[in-house]
Amino acid sequence: MTINPPELRTVQVTRYVTPLREGGSLPAIVEADDDFLYALKFRGAGQGEKALIAELIAGEIARALGLRVPEIVFAHLDEAFGRTEPDEEIQDLLRASEGLNLAVHYLSGAITFDSLVNAVDARLASQIVWLDCLITNVDRTPRNTNMLMWHKELWLIDHGAAFYFHHSWPNLEEQARRPFAQIKDHVLLPQAAELETVDAEFRNILSPERIQAIVSVIPDEWLTGESPFDTAAAYRQAYVQFLINRVATSEIFVKAAQHARKALV
Structure with a gap:
């Protein structure tokens, strides 16, 4: 397809x-x-x-x-x-x-998500926690949730801190299989009780073809900075391979998130 x-x-x-x-x-x-x-x-x-x-x-x-x-x-x-x-x-x-x-x-009139005021069900919390484990997003903590409430719905913003490995490009195979230790600080982790169910659903959605399609839209002119890659195509493919490998081994970060959640609840 x-x-x-x-x-x-x-x-x-x-x-x-x-x-x-x-x-x-x-x-x-x-x-x-x-x-x-x-x-x-x-x-x-x-x-x-x-x-x-x-x-x-x-x-x-x-x-x-x-x-x-x-x-x-x-x-x-x-x-x-x-x-x-x-x-x-x-x-x-x-x-x-x-x-x-x-x-x-710009979501005019949106307000910052507050975990003490805004309720999030277990499914949505698990979906967002799974996403942030996948993309290694360190920036969804109680101090800085990077979520907004707009028209009574939850919206995700500000993912510029994700994929932090690309600032130094260490071994990508190893990075893709690592648990996401910072998930212990995630604002929605206590509510994320459906990680296994979400994992099965999201693995089916994020096929290699879908990942390739998403990454393909990165403009060439953003792929010219310091990196170990000779071409924009190779640079782009590094993100593709990282994501494919990370989805394929998602049970590693899911189990780590579940373990971190048990320590909280």
């Missing part, structure tokens, strides 16, 4: 609205030529294109698994865009981010 890649729109950034200073890489709210607002992640920020790659792959995997993620778009930043920006730090960031960046649809 042929699985088509996700269809991501490309928008032109027309107005810088305000920085989101909660983020260390200075993301911003911007307006685009379709008149929508977006949370823009800049390729010129501290983690560079790798954070955009993580955001893209993780977000589209989550969407494929049926989880709610705001629309992801490619956002083009014109070279003249930052000339009128009075803040020098932001102006430098805009200048370093000319070309193709990544943005997610």
Whole structure:
């Protein structure tokens, strides 16, 4: 069965609205030529294109698994865009981010998820915990949940810290089979009582073909930084192989998550 890649729109950034200073890489709210607002992640920020790659792959995997993620778009930043920006730090960031960046649809009026206020059932909690184990997402803790409540539904945001191995590219075979030790700090781990059921379902969804289709949308221009790969195709394939291997051995991270949960409950 042929699985088509996700269809991501490309928008032109027309107005810088305000920085989101909660983020260390200075993301911003911007307006685009379709008149929508977006949370823009800049390729010129501290983690560079790798954070955009993580955001893209993780977000589209989550969407494929049926989880709610705001629309992801490619956002083009014109070279003249930052000339009128009075803040020098932001102006430098805009200048370093000319070309193709990544943005997610801004959920106006959304509120930050609070585990003490917002209830999450065991199935949804297990789905999100499984996802974060797969993508090695260290950033879904009680201190920083990276989840929003919007129209009484739970939405996942900010996956730029996932796939942390790609900052040094250690042995990928070994990395793919490692349990995810940081899952012990996950905000939803206490509720994640259906990990085995979710594991069986999600392994069926994330076929090698679907993984290949998702990873194929990474732009070539994001795959030119420091890496051990000679070509963009080889760079892309490293993510594909990591994910295929990790899904195939998911019982390792599932058992580790279950063990960490028992220590909590």
